[in-house]
Amino acid sequence: MVKTMNFGNVMVLAIAVVAVSTILHTTEAAEYVVGDDLGWTVPPGGAASYASWAAKYRFVVNDILYFNFTEGEHTVALVTKENYEICNTTDPLFKLDGPSGLQFLSSDTFYFTCTFTGHCAGGQKVEVYIASSASTPSPSPVVAPPPAASLPFTFVSKKLGFRKV
Numbered sequence: 001m002v003k004t005m006n007f008g009n010v011m012v013l014a015i016a017v018v019a020v021s022t023i024l025h026t027t028e029a030a031e032y033v034v035g036d037d038l039g040w041t042v043p044p045g046g047a048a049s050y051a052s053w054a055a056k057y058r059f060v061v062n063d064i065l066y067f068n069f070t071e072g073e074h075t076v077a078l079v080t081k082e083n084y085e086i087c088n089t090t091d092p093l094f095k096l097d098g099p100s101g102l103q104f105l106s107s108d109t110f111y112f113t114c115t116f117t118g119h120c121a122g123g124q125k126v127e128v129y130i131a132s133s134a135s136t137p138s139p140s141p142v143v144a145p146p147p148a149a150s151l152p153f154t155f156v157s158k159k160l161g162f163r164k165v
């Protein structure tokens with residue numbers, strides 16, 4: 001009887017440890033500066049610049065992309081794939097007027113550009129794929145993500161799939 005109870009306690013502890021490490025794992029977030037040292041600007045190298053920047057990394061849910069630029073010189077606009085391709089920045093889905101980080105909450109491809117005239121055509125645009133999880137699979141029980149309402153945020157959009165941080 002005692003042995004059974006000890007075994008039960010060990011099992012409960014083991015499950016708790018797995019659950020806690022899963023929660024810690026899922027909230028890990030890497031932060032990237034878009035364009036690295038170049039920041040968010042009209043790149044001297046043209047449109048290929050941000051494509052090669054994005055290709056260097058593998059972004060996953062919870063990662064943060066920081067758009068670094070001088071307010072008043074650029075914006076960050078989330079647009080549809082169609083509008084991204086033709087550089088249509090009229091009525092973007094979302095716009096940042098100042099530098100900020102965006103934390104991605106769902107796996108998707110996101111299309112960002114700048115609403116200043118000529119900047120998109122000049123190559124200030126980036127397509128970012130956010131994968132659903134890190135490549136190392138964790139043998140985890142299903143743990144619900146923390147409710148969005150408990151997160152400290154100033155902006156969140158489940159529809160857009162990211163929040164401002």
Ligand SMILES: *[C@@H]1O[C@H](CO)[C@@H](O)[C@H](O)[C@H]1NC(C)=O
Binds near residue numbers: 033037039066068069
């Ligand atoms: C943002 O850009 C400024 C000006 O180029 C630079 O001094 C600063 O280090 C950059 N910040 C980050 C996080 O890259």
Ligand SMILES: *[C@@H]1O[C@H](CO)[C@@H](O)[C@H](O)[C@H]1NC(C)=O
Binds near residue numbers: 083088090091
């Ligand atoms: C540009 O995008 C806006 C917002 O999605 C849309 O209403 C408009 O029709 C688009 N213009 C062109 C030329 O595609």
